[in-house]
Amino acid sequence: MIVNEALTLSAILFVLGTFGVIVRRNAIIMFLCVEIQLNAVNLAFVAFSRTMGIDGQIFVFFVMTVAAAEAAVGLAIIISVFRHYETVNVNHFNLLKW
Amino acid sequence: MGIFASPLLQEAVGEAAVQGAGAPFEPFLPGLVVLLPLLGALVNGVAALVAARRSAEVVRGGGEWTLPDHRRPLTHRIPTWVGPGVVGVAFAIVLVNFFRMLPVELHEPVVVEYWTWMSTGTFEVAAALQLDQLSMLMMLVVTGVSFLIHVFSVGYMAADVGYPRYFAYLNLFVFFMLVLVTGASFPVLFVGWEGVGLCSYLLIGFWFSDPEKADAGKKAFIVNRIGDFGFLVAMFLLFNAFGTLNFTDVLGAAPEVLTYGGGLVTAVTLFMLLGATGKSAQIPLYTWLPDAMAGPTPVSALIHAATMVTAGVYLVARTSVLFALSPIGSLAVAGIGVLTALFAATIALTQYDIKKVLAYSTVSQLGYMFLGVGVGAYAAGVFHLMTHAFFKALLFLGSGAVIHAMHEALHHTHKDWDPQDMRNMGGLKRFLPVTWITMWIATLAISGIWPFAGFFSKDEIIWSAGVAARGPYAAFYSIFWVLSLAAAILTAFYMTRLMVMTFHGGNRTGEEEARHLHEVPLTMTVPLAALAVLSAFGGWINVPERVHESFLGLFGGLPMSEWLHHWLEPVTAAADEIRIEHLGPVAEAAPFGGGEVLWAVASTVAALVVVLIAVAVVRRRAIVPAVEAPEPSAGIHRLLYRKWYVDELYDAVIVRPVLGLSRFCWRVIDAGIIDGLVNAAGNLARAVGWFGSLFQTGALNTYAFVLTLGVLVILGSLVF
Numbered sequence: 001m002i003v004n005e006a007l008t009l010s011a012i013l014f015v016l017g018t019f020g021v022i023v024r025r026n027a028i029i030m031f032l033c034v035e036i037q038l039n040a041v042n043l044a045f046v047a048f049s050r051t052m053g054i055d056g057q058i059f060v061f062f063v064m065t066v067a068a069a070e071a072a073v074g075l076a077i078i079i080s081v082f083r084h085y086e087t088v089n090v091n092h093f094n095l096l097k098w
Numbered sequence: 099m100g101i102f103a104s105p106l107l108q109e110a111v112g113e114a115a116v117q118g119a120g121a122p123f124e125p126f127l128p129g130l131v132v133l134l135p136l137l138g139a140l141v142n143g144v145a146a147l148v149a150a151r152r153s154a155e156v157v158r159g160g161g162e163w164t165l166p167d168h169r170r171p172l173t174h175r176i177p178t179w180v181g182p183g184v185v186g187v188a189f190a191i192v193l194v195n196f197f198r199m200l201p202v203e204l205h206e207p208v209v210v211e212y213w214t215w216m217s218t219g220t221f222e223v224a225a226a227l228q229l230d231q232l233s234m235l236m237m238l239v240v241t242g243v244s245f246l247i248h249v250f251s252v253g254y255m256a257a258d259v260g261y262p263r264y265f266a267y268l269n270l271f272v273f274f275m276l277v278l279v280t281g282a283s284f285p286v287l288f289v290g291w292e293g294v295g296l297c298s299y300l301l302i303g304f305w306f307s308d309p310e311k312a313d314a315g316k317k318a319f320i321v322n323r324i325g326d327f328g329f330l331v332a333m334f335l336l337f338n339a340f341g342t343l344n345f346t347d348v349l350g351a352a353p354e355v356l357t358y359g360g361g362l363v364t365a366v367t368l369f370m371l372l373g374a375t376g377k378s379a380q381i382p383l384y385t386w387l388p389d390a391m392a393g394p395t396p397v398s399a400l401i402h403a404a405t406m407v408t409a410g411v412y413l414v415a416r417t418s419v420l421f422a423l424s425p426i427g428s429l430a431v432a433g434i435g436v437l438t439a440l441f442a443a444t445i446a447l448t449q450y451d452i453k454k455v456l457a458y459s460t461v462s463q464l465g466y467m468f469l470g471v472g473v474g475a476y477a478a479g480v481f482h483l484m485t486h487a488f489f490k491a492l493l494f495l496g497s498g499a500v501i502h503a504m505h506e507a508l509h510h511t512h513k514d515w516d517p518q519d520m521r522n523m524g525g526l527k528r529f530l531p532v533t534w535i536t537m538w539i540a541t542l543a544i545s546g547i548w549p550f551a552g553f554f555s556k557d558e559i560i561w562s563a564g565v566a567a568r569g570p571y572a573a574f575y576s577i578f579w580v581l582s583l584a585a586a587i588l589t590a591f592y593m594t595r596l597m598v599m600t601f602h603g604g605n606r607t608g609e610e611e612a613r614h615l616h617e618v619p620l621t622m623t624v625p626l627a628a629l630a631v632l633s634a635f636g637g638w639i640n641v642p643e644r645v646h647e648s649f650l651g652l653f654g655g656l657p658m659s660e661w662l663h664h665w666l667e668p669v670t671a672a673a674d675e676i677r678i679e680h681l682g683p684v685a686e687a688a689p690f691g692g693g694e695v696l697w698a699v700a701s702t703v704a705a706l707v708v709v710l711i712a713v714a715v716v717r718r719r720a721i722v723p724a725v726e727a728p729e730p731s732a733g734i735h736r737l738l739y740r741k742w743y744v745d746e747l748y749d750a751v752i753v754r755p756v757l758g759l760s761r762f763c764w765r766v767i768d769a770g771i772i773d774g775l776v777n778a779a780g781n782l783a784r785a786v787g788w789f790g791s792l793f794q795t796g797a798l799n800t801y802a803f804v805l806t807l808g809v810l811v812i813l814g815s816l817v818f
Binding site: 014023090094097 | 799
């Protein structure tokens with residue numbers, strides 16, 4: 001069944017994205033990893049919609065829209081952080097605690 | 099004054115008219131008598147606040163606020179008229195009421211009700227005034243003497259920056275005192291009782307910037323609290339037994355409800371006595387009164403001699419039925435009274451501060467009043483209360499005049515001597531002739547010399563004590579009788595000593611100072627003269643019948659005989675009946691034989707002899723000014739000079755342990771345990787917070803890791 005393969009790929013992508021967010025220090029890479037996670041989820045939605053109706057595909061459009069908006073905001077933040085610190089290494093901006 | 103025209107009042111008056119069957123007694127604006135001094139206090143209080151704000155402005159600007167010599171500010175001119183004015187008008191209204199009551203045969207008190215003060219369950223207290231012979235007499239004394247002292251104060255306090263504040267307090271005091279003597283129930287009386295205590299505190303500490311004087315005020319207040327505890331317990335016991343606290347109800351029902359000599363009535367009277375010892379400065383709670391002399395001298399005259407301190411005597415006289423029902427309670431009253439009379443008199447023998455002598459003398463005379471009401475001679479006790487108000491107020495005002503003159507003279511030459519120390523005075527009769535003569539009249543009166551006021555009142559009390567020695571507890575009353583005679587002799591001695599040291603002999607103030615000694619102004623000498631007249635003739639209203647018929651009463655030539663006795667009869671009749679029922683008719687002889695006239699003659703002759711001896715002894719003694727005088731070293735003299743070390747004893751036995759306990763409660767219980775618990779709760783929250791904050795690294799990757807872990811845990815728990 002194609003669904004099984006699609007779901008396996010989705011799981012692998014999601015784990016890769018999660019792993020990337022946890023281990024990488026570069027903010028842009030971390031951002032890309034989040035995008036990978038989102039798209040892994042999208043893949044799972046599309047795969048499921050094959051057996052469970054159109055809802056999953058509609059949800060994918062929503063996720064893509066929000067992801068686009070989030071990408072715009074997130075990249076803007078990263079750029080302004082870079083202007084301030086001249087780096088995008090997250091180890092250098094850890095002031096927001098306690 | 100809407101309230102006086104209210105239908106409530108008219109109803110009450112109508113009821114009263116029914117009560118006093120026969121010719122009705124119609125009270126004339128009794129509420130206004132009480133209210134006027136309160137209004138005066140308000141007006142003067144506003145003036146005081148304005149003056150205080152103004153002086154604060156000047157002080158903040160770096161200046162010193164003093165009164166201008168030429169034209170005093172409005173805030174100081176208003177109290178001059180309002181202060182004595184309201185009391186004077188109140189006195190006039192009381193006089194009208196008195197003359198309306200005089201021809202009426204009034205057997206039941208007239209109760210004027212204004213509104214319901216509190217009503218809880220079956221307990222109801224009305225804001226009501228009770229007008230009867232006793233409260234009328236007290237109102238006369240309080241407003242009359244107050245008026246004279248207010249007038250005196252106008253001169254005495256003229257130079258004080260706190261002038262309006264002084265009159266505000268003084269008027270407030272008169273208000274509360276009138277509430278005390280006219281209240282128709284125990285709670286209303288208690289309001290006055292506490293109020294006069296408050297005013298006493300405020301006026302003792304009138305010059306509060308001196309910590310010693312502020313402390314004296316606190317001492318008076320705290321010592322009085324102990325007595326108030328007794329009064330409150332007595333009230334609770336009475337309410338428990340009667341279900342009401344109105345005088346007419348309680349006293350009317352007392353003979354049926356309470357058994358003669360029973361435990362309850364004894365407890366009530368003893369607790370009430372505790373309250374009375376606090377307010378009236380009797381053993382063991384007398385120590386506050388001598389310290390209360392820190393206040394201005396007219397205050398000492400008004401509050402700590404003539405009126406407030408007699409509240410205890412008034413209370414016993416008012417509840418005479420209860421005391422008559424309790425022979426032990428009465429014995430305790432008489433015993434404490436006579437012991438205080440003698441004890442305070444011994445201390446007065448050695449004091450050098452003119453006001454301290456008078457303070458101990460007051461304590462001693464109050465002891466006589468307690469002896470009087472304790473032996474069942476309620477009218478005699480109240481009689482001595484009245485004459486004492488006259489001559490003691492006069493003595494205090496006279497000493498005030500002396501201090502005023504001394505203070506000005508010493509102030510002129512910037513000598514820092516104590517203006518109250520009699521060793522610094524001497525020979526003042528040349529400079530203060532009016533004060534000198536009037537004070538001698540008061541001295542003869544208090545010493546019990548015929549025909550001055552004190553002779554008749556004191557003699558009646560001593561005689562009554564002798565008569566009581568023929569009844570039960572004869573041994574006790576015989577001792578009381580002897581002690582009261584001894585105290586009378588001491589009284590004559592210490593008063594003469596005071597007069598001689600102050601007014602006779604050579605002048606010790608110094609030559610330069612002597613040139614600045616002047617008689618005090620007219621506002622001060624006129625009240626002195628008025629009180630001197632009352633001290634001289636005030637005793638004639640209650641001359642005992644036998645004395646009246648003898649040569650001491652000019653063979654019946656004195657205008658009145660036993661008038662006060664008859665006047666107070668409706669008030670004391672119930673108590674007298676109980677005493678006669680249980681003790682038998684009153685005996686008419688002293689324990690060691692001799693009639694009333696014989697003992698009267700003996701006592702006045704003894705007093706006169708003591709006065710002459712005292713003059714001779716004190717005049718011969720070499721007195722040096724206080725700064726050169728050594729501390730008394732000889733045993734008994736030093737013991738008396740140090741006031742029997744009672745203050746030291748109380749300090750060691752009561753004050754220090756209480757302070758120690760308070761400190762323990764503060765340091766260990768409050769700061770240690772209670773604060774410890776609160777702080778521990780705070781510290782715990784902080785520790786948890788600190789531990790939690792360890793997870794806040796600020797590193798995004800960590801957060802992502804923890805988030806993932808969390809999701810895994812939740813998902814895992816859902817799956818398995």
